[in-house]
Each structure stands twice: as structure tokens, then as C-alpha cells.
Amino acid sequence: MTNLELAKKLVALLGGKSNVEKAAHCMTRLRVTCKDSNRVNEKEIKECEGVLGLVVEGNSYQIVLGPGKVKKVTDICTQELGLPKAGGHGSDWEENKAAIKGQQKQGKLKQFLKLISEIFVPIIPAIIAAGLFNGFGSLLAQLIGDGVISGSFFQMLQLILSLLGGVFLSYFSIYTGIRAAEVFGATPAFGGMIGGISIGANIIEIAKMIGLYNEAIPLESVLTTGKGGIIGVIFGVWILSVIEKNIRKRIPDVLDLIVTPFVSLLTAGIIFIFLIMPLAGFLSDGLVSLLTIIINSTNPFIRVISGFLLSALFLPMVLLGLHHGLIPIYAVQLEQMGGVSLFPVLSMGGAGQVGAAIAIYFVARKVGNKKMQGIITGALPAGFLGVGEPLIYGVTLPLGKPFITAGIGAGFGGAYIMLTQVMANAWGPSGLVAIPLMQGGSGMLNFLIGLLIAYAGGFLVTKALIKDSDVREEAAPETNETETEIMMQKDTILYAPVDGACIPLSEVKDEVFANKMMGEGVAFQFDGDILVSPCDGTIVMIAATKHAIGILGDDGAELLIHVGLDTVKLNGKGFHILKKSGDTVKTGEPIMQLDRKLMETQNIDLTTPMVITNSDQFQLKPIYGIALEKGISEAVTCILKSFSKG
Numbered sequence: 122m123t124n125l126e127l128a129k130k131l132v133a134l135l136g137g138k139s140n141v142e143k144a145a146h147c148m149t150r151l152r153v154t155c156k157d158s159n160r161v162n163e164k165e166i167k168e169c170e171g172v173l174g175l176v177v178e179g180n181s182y183q184i185v186l187g188p189g190k191v192k193k194v195t196d197i198c199t200q201e202l203g204l205p206k207a208g209g210h211g212s213d214w215e216e217n218k219a220a221i222k223g224q225q226k227q228g229k230l231k232q233f234l235k236l237i238s239e240i241f242v243p244i245i246p247a248i249i250a251a252g253l254f255n256g257f258g259s260l261l262a263q264l265i266g267d268g269v270i271s272g273s274f275f276q277m278l279q280l281i282l283s284l285l286g287g288v289f290l291s292y293f294s295i296y297t298g299i300r301a302a303e304v305f306g307a308t309p310a311f312g313g314m315i316g317g318i319s320i321g322a323n324i325i326e327i328a329k330m331i332g333l334y335n336e337a338i339p340l341e342s343v344l345t346t347g348k349g350g351i352i353g354v355i356f357g358v359w360i361l362s363v364i365e366k367n368i369r370k371r372i373p374d375v376l377d378l379i380v381t382p383f384v385s386l387l388t389a390g391i392i393f394i395f396l397i398m399p400l401a402g403f404l405s406d407g408l409v410s411l412l413t414i415i416i417n418s419t420n421p422f423i424r425v426i427s428g429f430l431l432s433a434l435f436l437p438m439v440l441l442g443l444h445h446g447l448i449p450i451y452a453v454q455l456e457q458m459g460g461v462s463l464f465p466v467l468s469m470g471g472a473g474q475v476g477a478a479i480a481i482y483f484v485a486r487k488v489g490n491k492k493m494q495g496i497i498t499g500a501l502p503a504g505f506l507g508v509g510e511p512l513i514y515g516v517t518l519p520l521g522k523p524f525i526t527a528g529i530g531a532g533f534g535g536a537y538i539m540l541t542q543v544m545a546n547a548w549g550p551s552g553l554v555a556i557p558l559m560q561g562g563s564g565m566l567n568f569l570i571g572l573l574i575a576y577a578g579g580f581l582v583t584k585a586l587i588k589d590s591d592v593r594e595e596a597a598p599e600t601n602e603t604e605t606e607i608m609m610q611k612d613t614i615l616y617a618p619v620d621g622a623c624i625p626l627s628e629v630k631d632e633v634f635a636n637k638m639m640g641e642g643v644a645f646q647f648d649g650d651i652l653v654s655p656c657d658g659t660i661v662m663i664a665a666t667k668h669a670i671g672i673l674g675d676d677g678a679e680l681l682i683h684v685g686l687d688t689v690k691l692n693g694k695g696f697h698i699l700k701k702s703g704d705t706v707k708t709g710e711p712i713m714q715l716d717r718k719l720m721e722t723q724n725i726d727l728t729t730p731m732v733i734t735n736s737d738q739f740q741l742k743p744i745y746g747i748a749l750e751k752g753i754s755e756a757v758t759c760i761l762k763s764f765s766k767g
Contacts, residue, residue, distance in 0.1 A: 122170045124190065128197040130169060131184065132204065136160030144204040146195040150176070151184040153204075158701060173503050174515065192246075240300045240355065241448045245549055247289050247296070252547020252558045254286030259546075260562060286546075293456065294319045294347075294354050301355050305362035311386055312358045315393055319354055320347055327394065344394075349401030351452040357397045361389035405453050412454065416462050416539065424539040428466050432535025432575070433528040435470035436513065451548045460544035460560055465568055466535045468551035469575040471509035473531025475552075476579025477523045478504065478512045481592055483584070488593040507552030522591055526583040534575025541567040613676040613739070613759040615655040616708055617749040619729055621648035623756050624745065626730060631686050634730045639681065641736035643743045643756055647727040652684060652713040653752045654706040655731065661703075664689075667696035670712060678759050679735045684713065686726040695719040709752025733759060 122130075135141055135153055140161070142154040155161055158180045166184060167175045174185035186194055199206040241248075261279040264270045289296070294316035302312025318324070328334035328344040335342040342348070349357075365385040372380050415427050447463065454461045478497050485493040496515045504512045517523040544560045553572065559565045617623060622645065629635045629644045654672060658680075662671030668688040672680040684696070695716040700706060720727060733739060739759040746754060 124193045125197055125201070127169070127171045128194050128202060131166065131172075131194070132198060132202055134162045134166050134169070135182065138203055141204050144195065144198050144206060146191045151186055151191055151195050151198070153182045153184065155180050155182065173500065236304060237355065237449060239304050240297065241452070244296055244300055248547045249549035249558065251286045251289040252545065252549070254282045255290070256546045256557055256560060258282035258286055259560065263561065290455070292316075292320070293452070294351065297351055297354050297452070298358050301358035302362065305359050307358060307362035307365050307385075308382070311361055311365065311382065311389075314386060315357045315361055315389065316354045318390060318393060319349065319357075319398065322346060324348070324394070324398075333399070343399050343402070347456070349398040350405050350456045352405050352449055353393070353398050353401030355449070356401060357389065357393040360392055360397065361385060364389050405457065408450065408453055409457050412450075412463070416466075417542065421540055424542070425536045428535040428537070428539025429532035430535075431463075431466050431539075432469040432473070433532035435467045435531070436474070436509075436524070436528060448548075455547070458544075460546060461548055462539075462542070462544050464545045464548040465543040465555075465559065465571070466538045468507070468555055468568075469531045469534035469538060469571060470528065471504065471507060471531075471551045472534055472572045472575030473527040473529070473579035474509050474512045474517055474524075475501065475504040476530050476576040476581075477527035477583040478516050478579075479576075480580045480583035480587065481516060481520070481523055484587055484589060484592045488589050490592055493592060505552055506554050507550035509551075520591060523583050523587060526586050527579045530577075530579030530582045531575045533578035534571045534573075537574050538568065538571040541571075543567050543571065613656060613674055613678045613761075614755055615674075615678065615680070615731070615733075615757040615759065617645060617751050617754045617756045618652050618655045618682055618712075618731060619645050619647045619649060620651075620751050621646040621729075621749060622745075622747045623743070623749050623754075624728075625743070626732075629686070629728055629730055630726065631730075634683070634732065637732075640732045640734045641741050642730060642732035643745070644728055644730040645749070645756075647684070647715075647729045649751065650715040650717045651711050651751065652682065652715070652729075654708055654710045654712055655680065655682075655752075655756065657705075657707050659703065659705050660700055660712070663698060663700075663702050665693070666691065667693040667698055667713075672706070676759075677735070677761075678733055678739065681730075681732045681734055683730045683732070684715065684727070685720065686728055688725060691723070691725075695723075731756070733757070 131151070132138060132141070135155060136157060137160070140155050140157055142156055144151065144153045146152060161182065163175060163177060163182075166172060166182075171186065171190070172184055176183040176185070198204045258279055261270070261275060261282065265275060265279065295313045296316070298312040298314070298316025299309045300312070301307075302309045302315075305312075324344065324346045325334060328342060329336075331344075333342060333344040339345055365381060368381050368385055369377060415423070416431075418424050418427070447467070451461050451464055454463060478501060482494060482497045485491075485497070493516070497512070500512045500515055503509075513524070517527050541563075543564050545555070545558045545564075546560055547558050549555065549558060553569075556565050556568055559568045624644050624646060626634050626637055626642055626644055633639060634642075634644065652670075656672070656674040656676070656678065658672045658674040658678075660670065661673045662669075664670070666689050668685060668691065669681065669683045672682070674680060688696075697714040697716070698712070699714060700710075700712050706712065715727075733741065736759075739761060742758040742760065744755050744757065746756075749756065
């Protein structure tokens, strides 16, 4: 399948052009935000030729295509097929003004870290290119200095490579400022100016005038050129965005072009120079000192332990979304230390997954799990090239134990990397393609050895601890009756879906529920505004009016949760559904958010029945209580009655 054919097929499976709000890409993934997730065919996207994996977060879809291919497919989608492109520069001040007048909500830690990562994602290709230029340039300089090669040709080539590498990294702050402005909603050129201020020579003269410059030890100055680095630039541009937004809201359009740039930059510039740069400098200096103690310690034992732990825990960090916060740390290291020591060791995490997958392949072949063999065969090449998502989400994580053993195996590779103090010229894709990013010939060699150790570690630890039963493919049920029998093998505990008192159904002021026409169950005096899943299961029904939800528990219990009495008359108003029909849910996972103020103004009785519609198959033991907590307090124990096929 050609890239054009793939792009056309993906657009169709995403619900068509009209269903796509924006499209962009990172190193390996086509990132698409859709209007209606019900129109997206997730199953066929996963099975599409050329797609390595799919990650779904709400109405956002990350289609894993791999390095290089993802840019080509994204360009076709946005340039030829007309999908809206995310992160535009804003061609004029009017467009920019309209864009930044929208309010940006402050997210939680994970959302904040994602926001920071968005600043760097589009410039990572330039970071990689600059790193490669500097790497090969320094390697040539070393070979020339050692007398291995000579001549004007190699000298000229070394100068060109160094020039190409330096032209980006020397002005890294400016590029960061431009991207930060695009993310925070400021004018990109203004953000570049804030980044340029940080490396301006006049900073030293200003520092001398106010006594903040240490002429004996310039690097220990409170204020000097480059102080605060990337961290300072990001926060400086954020301040700029706040100032610019507020000014644009108050300035007449006729004066906007003149007044807004002048006042915004003057105000933000003064704050940036005298406040943010010194404070950010303190933070970045402290961060580098901490990293020096932990990562770049002179004690080999400390380096080995820290390398093992960092590599072993990296992929769990990825799953929690905490890895986004590492990118500014990479940037600080590159600025202040001339290289990145954290990236090489964390790259071992993916290598451990490769080794674990190979071990699982042999077990899968032994037990006859052809499906798992096919997944691994297709995903391994990408894994060796640093694209780990297909192996993680298709192999190790679903199986559970191999995800842990892979991390342990990766730890051995990380320990070696840290012991040999490998440094990278940049950061980007991991795996074998990252070898040229390492500093010097010895750095490249040691990185390769570290990968081999991580491959072997992941393989050996997984092979030792994995059992045939962990990999053996479960036989598919032949009939619905068999499926029910398999599902209903143990008692089910249902937890409170809402905060509040648990009461008998007979006390509900509705004949249908009180007379148990729909089945046995309990009811809750809904005190909060969030409804969660009372068990592990699958959402099988959401009423058109959003007031009722059906859940099939993993142990066979069929549940109907009816939020409030006579709430159908609201016609969906006041209910915000967080999941869709067909979604799997875990106990305590939020499903619905309620507009409680609206319910109070409408005098709605929020008594919430939870009925087990197949209660004839269970003996129910309700656990009534006054102050139950959603997802935590037990409400009903469903004891399975004797079951047979008739």
C-alpha cells in the first residue's frame, strides 16, 4: 500500500474529512482529534496495512506509523486531502488576535507536562539533525587530530558539519521561544524575541550595573547571558502570552498593531530579565547539580544503581504520561553540559521490550499461539528501530508479567550505559537508529553494547519467569451460552457507583423499581456529581437521554443504573457522558458527570437505582450504609447460583 492509499484509507476510517478537527504528527504517530468518536472505526485502523498501533485518549487518536513514514502520510493528509493542520503559525495579526482571545484552561500535572512536550515535538527533527551533524563533525575532528585522516577535504567537511549543527543549537532558545508562543497562544515572533533576549550580550552589561554579575566566576552570576536557559524561556513566553492576551482584549483594533507588540514585549521583557531569568537560573543550576550527583556521579556504584532504576522505570512513566516532563531536562542538559546523559539510559527501556518479545515469541511458538507470533513478527522490526508501541500495547502490557520482566532486563542495559557515561548530542528515536546521536566513537560503541545487554536482559529475565500458561491462547467460546458460563465462574462484588447512602429498592418512589419489575438491586441517595463503574466490565447501553447506563460485568452480572427519578424528561440536559457504548471500564472509573445545580433548580429526585437485570442467576446480599464512597464502598455481593446448560 502506498502512502497516498494509506492516507486516504485512514481519513475514511476516521469518519471522513468532516469528522477531523485537526491533524499533526510527532516522531512516530499521526495525531488526530475527531469531532464524533462514534464515526471512527478503531478496529479497522489497527488492522490497516502500514499501521503499527493505535492509542486512543477520548476523541484523540494516535496512529503509530513509525519514523519517516509518519511525516509523509501526515503531509498527504493535510496538504492533499485537506485535513485541518494543528499548530498553525497565524499568517497575520488579526488571525492571531482571534486565536488568543480564547481562554486556555489550566490542566492537571499530566496535561501540563503534555503541554510542555508540545513545545518541543515539532522541533525534534531539527534537534536530531543538529545532533547528527555535531556528532559526525566531532568524530571527524577526533580522527583528524589523531592523524587517522588528513587533507583539506576532511577539514572542509568537518567545518560544514559543525556549522550545520551549530546553526540550530546556538539559537535553540529562539526556536523554543517561537514554539512556546504557538502553544501558549502568543505571537510566535514575540516568543522568538524573548528567547533571543536570553542569549543577548547586553544581559551582561545590565547585570554589572545592578551588581548581579560575578566577574571572577561568570558562570556563578545571578544574571548573565543564557541564565535560566530553556526553562526560563518557556516561563517567560508564558508570561508574555498572558500579558498579550489581556492587552488585545482591551485595545481597539485600530491601535492593536502598534500598541500591543510594544507594551507586551516591554512588560514581558522587563519581567523576564529581572525576575524569571535569575529564578529559572537557580532552578536549572539546581537541576544540573542534582543530575550530576545522581547520574554523572564519580562513584561507579551510584551510576550503576541509578542507571538500572531509570531504565527499568521509564516505560511505567510513559504509561502514566510523566515522560513528557523529561524533555525540558534534556534541553537543560544539552545547554549546560554540552550533551544529554539521560536520553541514552532511558532508551534502554524499549530495548528491554524487544528482548522480552523475542522470549515470548519462542513460548508462543511452543504453545501454538499463532496470533501472538504474528503480532511479534510484525512489530519487532519497528522495535529494533526504536518504535516500541506495537510491542508494548500488543504484546508485553496485555500479558502483564512480561512488561515487568522487560523493564528489569532494560535495567541491566541502563546500568552499563550509566557506568560508561555515554552522552548524546541530541535526543530523538531510540533503538539502533540512535547510535549516530551518541558522542564520539566510544560513545556509539558503548550505546550499542548497552542495547545488546538490554536485549539479552529482557530475553533472559522473561524466559526465566514466563510460563506457557501466560502465553497460551484461550479458546474462543462457541456459543453465547458457553460464554455466559465462562463469565459466571465466581461471585461478583458491586461497589457504590456514587457517593451517598445505600437504601433498599422498596424505598424508591417509583413503582417500577420499588416493585422490582426489572430485577433485584439497591438504590443510592446521590450526593455528589460523578458516577463511576461499580465493577469491571463493558458499557453495553447508554440511553439517548443519557440518564441510564447498562453495564455487563466481567463476571456476568447485567446492570442497569438509572440516575434520578423521572430524569428522562430532561432529554439529556445536565448529563455529561464520559464513555461510549462498547468501552471497557474498571471499578471506580468515571462514566458520567452530573450538573447538580441544574438538577436542584429542576427539583429532581436524584435517588439512583442500580438493578441487576439477571438477578435470577444470583443470590444478592446488599450492604446498606449511610456514607458510601463511590468505587470504594461495597454495595452488593452477587453469589452465583448453581448453573448448568439445561
